[in-house]
Amino acid sequence: MRILSIHNNYQIRGGEDESRESEERLLREMGHEVDVYQEHNDRVAELGAVPMALRTVWSTESYNIVKQKLSSSNYDIVHIQNFFPLISPSVYYAAKSVGVPVVQTLRNYRLLCPNGLFFRDGEVCEDCMGKFIPYPGVLHGCYRENRSATGAVATMLTVHRAMRTWIEMVDVYIALTEFARQKFIAGGLPAEKIVVKPNFVNPDPGVGKGSGGYALFVGRLSTEKGLDTLLAAWEHLDSKVPLKIVGDGPLSSQVMESVKRLPEVEWLGRRPMSEVHHLMGEAIFLIFPSKWYETFGRVAVEAFAKGTPVIAANIGAIAELVDSGRTGLHFSPSNSEDLAAKVEWALANPTSLAQMRHQARAEFDDKYTSKENYRRIMEIYRKVCNCKLSTI
Template sequence: MRILTVHNYYTQPGGEEQIWSTESGLLESHGHEVLHYTQDNDDIPGMNPCLVVKNAVWNSNVYQDLRSLIRDQKPQIVHFHNTFPLISPAAYHAVKDEGIPVVQTLHNYRLLCPNALFFRDGKICEDCLGKPFPLPGIIHGCYRNSRPASAMVATTVSFHSLIGTWTQAVDVFIAYSRFAMDKFIQGGIPAEKLAFKTNFLYPAPEIGEGKGGYGLFVGRLSVEKGLGVMLDAWRQLGGKIPLKIVGDGPMRGLVTEAMKEMPEIEWLGRIPLEQVYEVMGNAAFFVFPSEWYETFGRVAIESFAKGTPVVASKIGAITELIDHQRTGLLFQPSDPTDLATQIKWLLANPEALSQMRQEARAEFEAKYTAADNYKRLIEIYESAIDKKSLVAL
């Protein structure tokens, strides 16, 4: 197959870039030719703000570029990851107008919520879910704490809902969890356009030994990731076990202050993936305290691959990943006392923790390997091609 992928880079690289890159590598390893069309948000500071807004809704240059690229390269399918804000949903129409199937991976909830998280003021918020125009998101300035920026997102999504972009220009949406699928259906995405596919790792890391004697957090240092909940839990643990924190973000100051108070906490900042895997494999357990509706939770399967059990909040798609007391433990979201209680239980039951290590790796091998994921991805591509062929008839 010749596959064209489309992705708008974020200012701060994250999971979406990693998934896009990994998936492309997996396809190439099976002999497919993978082409890339990208834009980069690092270019935004030098652009006219009015042009950024206009292009977020409909980028005419991208529309023409993609049509020309498709005519020249003749891909059999186009797989989108992110179009916001520079590429714009005009790109779907460019592909559709060339008669090529369109697949879109749903990495977040931007089609349903201006800040893409369903999270506001430190708690879950669904005020915009199912609304033709997400006015609450504008009133509260949910995107970047800015009403004008939120209005840009809301206008983009609503305009394309109105002209049928999501229902007519996209053939298949990929969701990584049943939970996310249900939310998108509630938000108006036709159920028949949704396909389920888990995330995966490629190449898969080797299992670790778990002899480091510490807990581990890896992720963006932000409110929705549950950083404050985790730090409060460590205060209650009273130095029972060290904590290593990997990542960066707006709450780095909270981490540095916590380190002064609790010397058992160590902040490693951003480190390469190979080092993340090493630290993860040596951890006694991984802490996944998110307070928002994660669409999947790739970091959990990274932990499973290293044989490290996951102590996670019982919310959203995370509940589909963690089997309580088999591959890890679940605690009530936003509840540091319950998180501390679960960690104490793990520390008091070393045999159970050892068994969980084996079960975590087994879970990864059973559900999240590249081989199974590749097979499912090709099934989705073939389904999209078949749908396009039927429409053409």
């Protein structure tokens, strides 16, 4: 079959970009033709505030490009990964104008929340949930801490709610977890159109030994990722277990200060994926201290692939991914003392931790391999496409 994948790339590459590229590679490996229409947020600055705001609501350029692509060749599916902000929901209408079904992966909460995170001032916020006009987000300037920019996002959401875009223009939505699915249903998306298909890891990085003697954090150094909780936990620890931090972001200066103060903490910055996977495989456990809901938790699944248990905040999708006591442990969100207690317990119970390593890898084999993901995505495409599709 032939698929047009549509994606708006972020300025700082993250899990969404990696996940959609993995999906495209997998489909090509299985013999499908995948073309890509993409934009990059590096263009935002050059467009100017007013043109950018108008484009966020409706991009005539994207509409024309996508319609021309679909009209000139026979496509079976348009799979939209992320349309915000340069591509816009106009591409739904371009696909529908030529009769090509639309699949939308829900990789963040943008359709319900102007900043896409349900997170404000260091805490979970659902003030815009269920509101036809998400005015609280505008009042607080939730998107890029800018009321004008947030106003553009709120206008896009409101206009397309009025046009019934989210109800009528998408054939199937893909949520990454059941938690995220339930949030989107609560926010007004049609339950019968939302299916769950998680991300996956491909190629399989192989099981590690867990013999490195350190804890590991991998991710963006930002407030919603719980860096402050993580660093505070290392202040409380009695055990002097090393902590390696991989990633970059707005809290890098705070991490640097902690490195100076806490000899057990080491900041490695950005690292190639091959090195990250090696670090995961040798870690005693990975720590996932997020404060926001997360739609998935790709880093946790990568850890499972390496056979590494995950100590995760008991919140959102990551709480769903980690089965406490089997593939890792839960701690109370934002509670550094509880995180420290769970770390101490894990260090004091090596036999239980070894069992968790086996269970973490078993969880990966059962749910997050490329084979399982391909089976699921073919089921989804079959729901909306009249073509004959093979599975493995």
